Amino acid sequence: MNLNERNSAILDALLSNPSISSALIEKKFGLSKRQLGYSIQKINSWLKQLSLPLIERTSQGQFLIDEKVFTALNHVKETAEQNHSSILTVRQRTHLLLCMLISKDYLTLDHFSIALHISRNTILRDLKNLQKQLEPFQLHIRYGRKLGYYIEGNEFQLRKALMSTLIEFLESDNILPELIDVLELKEDCLYSFRDRIEQVEKKLSIKFTDEKMKTMPLTLFLILQRIRKGARLTDPPISYKELAGTKEYQAAEELLFDQEGLPEAEKLFITLHLLSANVVTTEMKEEDAIPDLYPAVDSMLSLFEKVTCIRMQERKQLLHKLMQHIKPAYYRIKYNLTDTTPVPGVLNGEFRSLHQLVKRSLEPLELFIESEIPENEQIYITLLIGGWIRQQGESIGEKVKAIVVCPQGVSVSKLMFHELSGLFPEFIFLDSMSVREFITYDLEYDIVFSPVLLETSRKLFITKTVLDTHEKRLLRKQVLSYIHGFVSKEVRTSDIIQIISNHATVKNKEALEKELQAYLTQVDEHVVKTTSDETQQQQLCDFLINQHLKMAYQIGSWEDAVRSCAGSLLDKGNIEPRYIDAMIKSCEKDPYIVIGPGIAIPHASPEDGVVRTGMSLLKIKNGVQYLGYRIHILVVIAAKDKKEHIHALMQLMKLSKSEADLKKLIDASGIPDMRRIIQQYSDDVVKEKEFYYG
Template sequence: MPLSERDNKILDELIRNPGITSMLLEQKHSLTRRQLGYSINKINDWLMSKNLPSIERTRKGHFMIDQAVFTKLGAEDETAPMETAVLTSDQRMRFMIIMLLSSEDELSLHHFTSELDVSKNTALKDLKEAQKFLDDYTLSIRYSRKYGYLLEGREFQIRKLLMTITYQIMFMHDGEKRLKELASIDDREVAEYHDRIENVENKLNLKFTDEKLETMPYVLILILRRIEKGHAINLFSIEYEELSHTKEYQATEEIFCNAEAIPMEERLFITLHLLTTNVYSTEFQAEEDVIPNLMPAIDNMLRLFEKSACIYLQDRNQLLDKLLQHVKPAYYRIKYQLSDTISPQDLLSHEFKELHHLVKRSIKPLADLIGSRIPDNEITYITMLIGGWMKRHGESIEKKIKAIVVCPQGVSVSRLMFNELSELFPEIVFLDSLSVREFLKYELNYDIVFAPTFLETDKKLFIAKAFLGYEERQRLRKQVMLELHGYLPHDLNVEELMAIIRSHASIENESGLAEDLQWYVNRDDDLSIHQTPDRKTVNLDQLITPGTISLQNNADSWEEAVRVSAQPLIESSVITPAYVEAMLYYSREDPYIVIGPNMAIPHASPEDGVNEIGMSLLRLRKGVKFSTDYNIHLIIVIAAADKHQHLHALMQLMKLAGSEKDRNRMIYATSAEEIHDIIQSYSTD
């Protein structure tokens, strides 16, 4: 989150005069205790995102500032307020947009040149830049001789733009003053709405962030202005039943108690604006205010993150409460497409960019609850919350070993390697599984690479086959540990650890704790290299049955072969016809589905049309051409219902693919039962 002008002034004051007290700082800058407290929290979040220590306050109101803050900010002078009155093209562009949003008169080019003190050519150039900005909102600027310059597009998108631009202008240098001038907003009107919103805060038992409290009067005034001019909100999927019972809906009624009749759609939209507004604190979270299943979704997201980042977060319940406070308004922003279009990723430090990547990989429980993809800017804010929490508790992934898996054999095989190696090395942060082409463009920092073939890299490279037997796993683990640490870590006895813990603490769930400890320390044990016990595993012979095996001598084309192979799965409704088209598309894009000299595994993503897990096999005695390099005799269609359930069977299939003798036996088999017998011999481990 960027620092506002007020935050910058406070930080600048603290850097220049670290001996100042809270009371003097409040008096000098005309601040309330609440405003100063909020700004200090904002400054600390910003410092942490820059990998700098936070500023602490003593009980007597003095400030404790680490020398690193003086060194960094004193040298760069990043926080010096802008003194120049010359507007940048970016500022002029935003001022033009607010004029288009708020003007009650017809706008000509002269209005822009006189208000912004620029030439006609500059104004026309700025209007073109404004149009580029509006493209993200699917809005356009149109000029007519009769009405001048106008904004065109859905009113919902215009309102979304209005909220974003108002917020951005308010936190420019002298932004509030320019906003009042450009939109002809009266001080008394602002003060009246400010008072109404503060009264609403008390009724809602919450405190809006100061920046939202400052911005909301302007947003509400401009929205009412558009309503009065007849710009009605278009019908959109706001659910009345979801919003009408909320305290925010009651607040809307209170804020506009003296206004003329406002249509229900407008009341719901303004309620939505209040619901999507971040809060600084809440006195309590009433049960009826909690979105059903939101806390479990956040909890599951955090568990996935902890596993990906190889950490155990301290004071986890407090972090969950903090995330809930942030995610509740984010839930409504995402569900009703009111998130900002601009991502603040450039505010992330290098380490936070790695955290952002891991949070993004863990966000699925939240996306599933909302029923929508989580925008990257919302993920960035969640990253900053988690990252700031980790910093406060001395947690970091900076010193952890980070790895990537590079595999040229397609998505499923790459994912298989990623899962296997993640289980084998629980102390290593695995960032991604990549194709060779993705690897060549990869931007995140990593320390080691796992791949089945040699790669040109200046990092440590470990060659690992796509399918590893038990002894190969142990050998690889020892090789990696010796290379990274110069020694093999001693095995730890879980029972001894349990005895030590019992002597110092009460254990509510001994079996659960023992299981977690076993997973963490016994990395050479079977538990650390197999799928988790509660995950259902399916053997290869359960998926490829005589009923899903087809026998032909040849096929006219690769496309025909894939369609024939997939037909048993379509007939049994395991997949839809759309899944076949997706497989053909991906096989054209990615030739790495070939897993053996005569064997290929076309597949697509679960969302492309998979109803349940399944596999089917087509045997072509004469084979079919797949690119100029391969003649394929065995085509196995894989329908994965999720990212995990099919992996055990895929491991067995990879082992079969490595046997030239058994591949040839399948090619020359005379019946589906004969092929299934061969498959069964690989389905016992």
């Protein structure tokens, strides 16, 4: 009689901590009193077979274990270690099962049981666990009398599952001999493949990571084994044009010199495997680079520097390091080869905040790849950048970290975030979020901006969603006073010229003043109203042209009003019909789109059918009922990206705060009158380009 997995674990827990109570054992293993009693009976039956004293329990729930048990079982453990036997985890066993299913034919429960030294019942449980692991790859474990156990599904997906499994499985020390033994492999074959891969390294002037050198020989061996058995790729999603001209394609042909009649699709798959493998060093030449990848990585790094207010030293070397990682990542992402196994425990402390900022900087790279960057790839980029920052002695931990919490919907929240990060460029703004998201937010921050009162142990600044120039000036003074204990004075060029004149002769005061002003403007980027990026954006009047303005005396329902307002955008091809349905659905229960007395901004997500950014306005003299509000002005917003409409939205928000001008807009007798008010708010914002020093 042998102990099962659970009873062995309970016995180990008792031997490790004899003073542990029954209650703690029950809690640790999720057992009832009756189940624990049954397990102790089984353990005692096993001890009796070994002629060892039984484990007793006191009335207080403590365990009494004889010293002979400790001595005997420790001896058994030492003997097992000397014989190099290993106890595999459930995860490791499922990895072994997958490798067996991929490489062997006609497998039964007995085959698995003998190979892994466990019972048939345990094998059945492990096969269920393996099936869960295979679900993301749309693979299924089947059984047939003639075929035994086998995996059914797309061959490309099966190979992805194999590569993912080997990466995780071979991370454990000394596990390779176990795999070689179970698969009955010849070590000479693996060493031969390792030699071939080292020749590939020399040809390509690269060094693969240790992890890749561990997994690649085995991966290639098992894949070629499958190909020889007739398991070929059918219609793989690999671009011949993109891969066939690479140096890796030539290297793949040399690697497979003895594989006659290998289909082109299989050569391309091996090429892709080489291209997507991580390297520790590479001599990257211009002709080997992916066109336009370098500018995309450069833009990503520039955006990161802007977001974090950190200027990278030795920037070219960092770009080279990033390219070294991102080039193979490009192929992994494009062909969905990224390992989905989470990277555990690497983003602690400051790196967690850094990761949030890296995620906000990835847009240029995602636009280039035309795909979101998977979480694991994001983490590796964070580790690269974070390691470089630490090497420079920089730290985002030393910078003020802020968040923005707004209960008024996504667009308003982003608007607040945009304005405040412009007002405080020396701070790191981590996130904008709703109140519900804030309750569970777990990143470290120093200050929080919000239009509503929040429960927080950090400094809270209550602020409006939209601030005029004077209000911004006051808020900046208030925040800097809290952070630094003082507010810097305004720097005047006239004062600087006077100081210079006291000690030197100034030949041309006017030219000197002009140069000083330009320099101070460049150095101090505390822009109160707009940044250079914003000045290029379209104004409210650019979006709300005559064709996008409508008037009605009365309208039947809220839904009719939204459809009528969006009509001009639909006619001009800015939106698809489904965008209107999405708007109506998204604001059925939440009045966050009401931004002022009688004015609302219906909108939905870009993926709901936005073709290009646009706005349209409907004025209803008599108003329309919406969730307890009487709405007279509807402005439908269709935003294709996160930036293009923000400037115009700021202007609209400012208009929404003026009851007098809103009333003028509602009372307007025609489109020209409406345009004059819209133009007035567009012009006002353009004029407010004031630079603020403290």
